[in-house]
Amino acid sequence: NRRVVLASRPHGVPTDANFRFERQYVPTPADGEILLRTIYLSLDPYMRGRMSDAPSYVPPYEVGETIGAGTVAIVEQSNHPDYQAGDWVVSENGWQDYALSNGRGLFKLQGPVLKHPSWALGLLGMTGFTAYMGLLDIGRPQAGETVVVAAATGAVGSVVGQIARLKGCHVIGIAGGAEKCRYAEEVLGFDACLDHHYDDLGEKLKRYCPDGIDVYFESVGGKVFNAVLPLMNTKGRIPVCGLIADYNSTELPNGTDHLPLFQGAILRKRLHVQGFIITQDYAHRFDEFFHQMSQWVAEERLVFREDVIDDLDNAPQTFIGMLEGKNFGKVIIRVATDKP
Numbered sequence: 210n211r212r213v214v215l216a217s218r219p220h221g222v223p224t225d226a227n228f229r230f231e232r233q234y235v236p237t238p239a240d241g242e243i244l245l246r247t248i249y250l251s252l253d254p255y256m257r258g259r260m261s262d263a264p265s266y267v268p269p270y271e272v273g274e275t276i277g278a279g280t281v282a283i284v285e286q287s288n289h290p291d292y293q294a295g296d297w298v299v300s301e302n303g304w305q306d307y308a309l310s311n312g313r314g315l316f317k318l319q320g321p322v323l324k325h326p327s328w329a330l331g332l333l334g335m336t337g338f339t340a341y342m343g344l345l346d347i348g349r350p351q352a353g354e355t356v357v358v359a360a361a362t363g364a365v366g367s368v369v370g371q372i373a374r375l376k377g378c379h380v381i382g383i384a385g386g387a388e389k390c391r392y393a394e395e396v397l398g399f400d401a402c403l404d405h406h407y408d409d410l411g412e413k414l415k416r417y418c419p420d421g422i423d424v425y426f427e428s429v430g431g432k433v434f435n436a437v438l439p440l441m442n443t444k445g446r447i448p449v450c451g452l453i454a455d456y457n458s459t460e461l462p463n464g465t466d467h468l469p470l471f472q473g474a475i476l477r478k479r480l481h482v483q484g485f486i487i488t489q490d491y492a493h494r495f496d497e498f499f500h501q502m503s504q505w506v507a508e509e510r511l512v513f514r515e516d517v518i519d520d521l522d523n524a525p526q527t528f529i530g531m532l533e534g535k536n537f538g539k540v541i542i543r544v545a546t547d548k549p
């Protein structure tokens with residue numbers, strides 16, 4: 210069993226030295242236990258937060274322990290009445306080939322989702338759920354309104370924008386680079402997508418949002434947020450989903466303190482700004498999401514792009530790259546094939 214442990218806590222941008230590969234025997238399931246073989250491993254930006262020991266909504270990863278993560282796995286051996294060898298499940302194996310489970314927290318994959326088992330980590334799993342709830346429950350977009358989506362081609366953003374289009378909104382994405390922007394417009398069907406690498410992002414945004422912005426789905430922060438804020442309409446909504454531009458920061462940025470500007474805008478425009486943590490705020494609504502999303506998938510109304518990288522060996526570099534925008538779509542590590 211190969212596993213990747215957190216060797217040390219990153220300071221700033223993570224490096225290879227923060228990760229260590231180890232080998233162990235494949236564990237044997239006891240009575241009531243299941244042996245799971247990881248097929249797909251989900252890499253997600255929140256993991257950067259758990260590598261630090263700053264207080265947060267979930268405990269940090271322990272140094273020396275296998276890095277935790279959502280996975281899609283196959284039951285290899287079962288001593289549990291509800292599972293049998295060959296079943297596909299969503300589990301929390303973490304960055305390793307095999308893991309034991311007592312069945313708690315497992316989600317069996319059945320029916321149409323088995324056509325794309327890895328989607329249970331994306332479109333039909335944690336990131337799709339995040340897009341769905343953040344946009345619909347906090348953003349509450351109305352037909353004809355303007356919705357701006359950051360990290361627009363990523364796992365969450367691509368789904369936010371497509372749902373907003375389904376709801377009849379004018380959707381502007383913000384993404385890194387011409388290729389991603391073209392994809393957002395031509396494949397995802399956004400009305401436009403702007404490259405955040407250019408200095409005139411604020412100007413361009415103004416041109417593409419002539420009626421201002423009603424909903425800004427925030428995943429990035431930093432200069433993208435600075436460009437959006439002045440264009441927010443009265444009673445606009447900002448679901449604060451993530452702030453990835455700052456995940457590797459070691460100190461607050463120098464220069465102007467933007468807080469008074471932000472608080473002033475909240476006050477004058479009566480903005481609704483709400484942070485949310487999908488697993489903690491919405492777990493009770495997963496079934497509602499899964500039902501609706503499965504229906505949209507069956508009707509082929511959504512496109513979902515994955516960035517699948519083979520082999521656990523590539524997990525650290527792929528993770529580091531994701532925080533720099535090197536991924537194009539939901540990041541999945543294919544740890545093994547589904548053949549025994």
Ligand code: NDP
Pocket residue numbers: 253254255335336339360361362363364365366383384385386389405428429431433449450451452453454455485486487488531532533534535536537538539540
């Ligand atoms: P993505 O697939 O969107 O990958 C991350 C993307 O972030 C990169 O591809 C890059 O896209 C963008 N990015 C990174 N750095 C910057 C930067 N400095 N400026 C602008 N864009 C940047 O990841 P996810 O869809 O999985 O996650 C998106 C966000 O949602 C993250 O902030 C994450 O933490 C958050 N999240 C929050 C949850 C919650 O419960 N609140 C649950 C799940 C995710 P590009 O090249 O286009 O800039």
